[in-house]
Amino acid sequence: MFAPDIILAAVLNGLMTGAVYALTAVGLTLVYGVLHIINFAHGAILTAAMFAAYFAWKAGIDPYIAVFGLAPLFFGAGYAVQRYVIGPSSHGEDRNILLVTLGLSIVIENALLAGFRSDTRTIDVPYGFSVIDLGFTFLSVPRVVAFGASCAAAALLWGILTRTDTGKAIRAVAKEKLGASLVGIDVAHVYAVTFGLGAACLAVAACLLLPTFYVHPRVGNAYVLVAFTIVVLGGMGSVPGALIGGLFIGVVESLSGLFLGESLGQIGIFLIFILVLLVRPTGLFGARA
Amino acid sequence: MAEPILRVSGLVAGYGGADVLRGLDMEVAPGEIVAVLGSNGVGKTTLNKTLSGVLRPRAGTIRFDGRDIHAQPPQDIVAAGLIHVPEGRKIFPDMSVRENLELGSYRRARANRSANLERVFQVFPRLRERTAQRAGTLSGGEQQMLAIGRGLMAEPRLLILDEPSLGLSPLLVEEMFGLVRTLNTDGLSILLVEQNVMQSLDLAHRAYVLENGAFVLSGQGADLARNPELEKAYLGL
Numbered sequence: 001m002f003a004p005d006i007i008l009a010a011v012l013n014g015l016m017t018g019a020v021y022a023l024t025a026v027g028l029t030l031v032y033g034v035l036h037i038i039n040f041a042h043g044a045i046l047t048a049a050m051f052a053a054y055f056a057w058k059a060g061i062d063p064y065i066a067v068f069g070l071a072p073l074f075f076g077a078g079y080a081v082q083r084y085v086i087g088p089s090s091h092g093e094d095r096n097i098l099l100v101t102l103g104l105s106i107v108i109e110n111a112l113l114a115g116f117r118s119d120t121r122t123i124d125v126p127y128g129f130s131v132i133d134l135g136f137t138f139l140s141v142p143r144v145v146a147f148g149a150s151c152a153a154a155a156l157l158w159g160i161l162t163r164t165d166t167g168k169a170i171r172a173v174a175k176e177k178l179g180a181s182l183v184g185i186d187v188a189h190v191y192a193v194t195f196g197l198g199a200a201c202l203a204v205a206a207c208l209l210l211p212t213f214y215v216h217p218r219v220g221n222a223y224v225l226v227a228f229t230i231v232v233l234g235g236m237g238s239v240p241g242a243l244i245g246g247l248f249i250g251v252v253e254s255l256s257g258l259f260l261g262e263s264l265g266q267i268g269i270f271l272i273f274i275l276v277l278l279v280r281p282t283g284l285f286g287a288r289a
Numbered sequence: 290m291a292e293p294i295l296r297v298s299g300l301v302a303g304y305g306g307a308d309v310l311r312g313l314d315m316e317v318a319p320g321e322i323v324a325v326l327g328s329n330g331v332g333k334t335t336l337n338k339t340l341s342g343v344l345r346p347r348a349g350t351i352r353f354d355g356r357d358i359h360a361q362p363p364q365d366i367v368a369a370g371l372i373h374v375p376e377g378r379k380i381f382p383d384m385s386v387r388e389n390l391e392l393g394s395y396r397r398a399r400a401n402r403s404a405n406l407e408r409v410f411q412v413f414p415r416l417r418e419r420t421a422q423r424a425g426t427l428s429g430g431e432q433q434m435l436a437i438g439r440g441l442m443a444e445p446r447l448l449i450l451d452e453p454s455l456g457l458s459p460l461l462v463e464e465m466f467g468l469v470r471t472l473n474t475d476g477l478s479i480l481l482v483e484q485n486v487m488q489s490l491d492l493a494h495r496a497y498v499l500e501n502g503a504f505v506l507s508g509q510g511a512d513l514a515r516n517p518e519l520e521k522a523y524l525g526l
């Protein structure tokens with residue numbers, strides 16, 4: 001068995017990874033909850049955001065600074081893509097939206113492949129290997145920052161959804177489209193805002209990942225699989241479910257890495273995923289039907 | 290009659306290959322209660338949806354408060370003050386009573402939100418006791434109050450009520466008709482779709498009877514109530 005402080009260290013590390021996982025999952029679940037579609041372009045948008053952060057760094061802007069530009073930029077791009085591409089080309093049919101997002105992911109991924117080949121790139125920041133000494137373990141500074149910033153982004157998103165008229169409109173459209181139209185909510189606008197928020201979350205996640213991760217035209221896919229697990233686990237469409245589910249999955253991955261070996265870390269995630277599907281298909285934090 | 294607040298001419302609307310409404314003409318004067326009657330499935334709700342812009346008309350014009358609105362999206366029609374309280378309430382089930390009411394002023398009268406909230410609570414004291422309750426857990430009658438309250442939050446110039454008494458107990462139906470009368474006495478123009486034919490004719494200044502996509506009867510409420518043709522139209526004989 002492992003000493004308690006090793007387990008505690010693994011839990012802390014898991015929470016830090018999990019916070020970023022939560023951020024990648026929250027956009028997916030939000031889009032599902034409001035537009036009632038799985039956004040297949042989610043991974044590709046994360047990849048694009050990581051490339052954007054990478055080139056910002058090349059241009060001399062630290063990812064922690066770039067995030068303040070990239071989050072609004074990706075919000076705007078997400079808004080425009082939903083409003084002017086996905087929305088009009090789907091003609092109101094969910095099946096079509098699905099195909100359009102799939103097409104979008106293929107376009108983004110291949111454009112990145114064509115532009116940058118399949119090279120793996122990393123950045124080199126001065127704080128990349130800095131650590132905080134907790135006595136019983138060391139925490140990597142970029143991961144602590146990622147944890148804090150993810151929590152802050154999640155809190156901001158939660159504030160928007162519960163406190164602002166726009167956020168309330170998003171929740172209204174999610175459950176009652178006709179009722180929403182009849183109080184004067186522009187449903188197409190709300191769809192686009194929702195899609196934009198999802199993309200902005202990915203931009204934040206990308207900037208937080210970059211200091212400790214690599215960039216590659218398919219890098220987003222690794223995350224999207226985990227994000228999808230979290231969305232199912234937390235209850236499809238449930239934002240709090242995705243946040244708690246993300247932290248949970250981070251810890252599961254870290255602990256199963258500890259007990260089963262680093263290379264098998266993700267197995268724990270998928271075991272849990274399958275268990276949830278078998279036992280509680282509505283998710284651990286059960287979204288209401 | 291004064292310049293009507295709503296004037297509909299030659300309105301055609303429907304779904305897919307079929308027209309449900311085949312050329313309707315109607316008017317609502319300021320301060321009037323106008324009832325639209327007709328048996329199940331004739332297209333009363335379809336008319337309301339077309340007026341509020343969630344369904345595009347195929348032909349004809351809708352003029353509201355001096356403006357053509359038949360090509361406008363629902364949010365612009367709400368902004369103009371034509372407020373539609375839909376059949377089946379369509380409240381936001383997992384939001385609180387207060388949030389539902391607040392969203393009533395999402396597009397219109399937002400500046401007067403707190404004053405109007407107070408006004409709605411005066412009309413429906415039951416809602417005041419339940420501000421934090423999830424709307425989906427309200428009783429049917431309370432949900433109907435909430436739907437109407439949400440409509441009032443926008444300071445309507447014309448209020449469309451689609452079967453507000455549906456599913457209510459006889460006592461509450463009585464209350465609902467009383468409320469419509471009160472709102473109207475305060476100056477609100479109302480378009481009322483109802484199943485309670487005699488009660489509606491008693492309340493309404495004028496009424497239209499819809500059958501086979503057209504208005505087959507119209508006139509003063511009291512006159513229509515005595516018209517033998519009414520029963521015929523209504524039963525589709």
Ligand SMILES: Nc1ncnc2c1ncn2[C@@H]1O[C@H](COP(=O)(O)OP(=O)(O)OP(=O)(O)O)[C@@H](O)[C@H]1O
Nearest residue numbers: 304305309327328329330331332333334335336376
């Ligand atoms: N979304 C839709 N798609 C296709 N047909 C529809 C749709 N909505 C209504 N209809 C059809 O249009 C006709 C008119 O329906 P509508 O709901 O307007 O009737 P109504 O007069 O309101 O009936 P009720 O008194 O039962 O509420 C019906 O035959 C109905 O089946």
Ligand SMILES: [Mg+2]
Nearest residue numbers: 333334335376
């Ligand atoms: Mg109807």
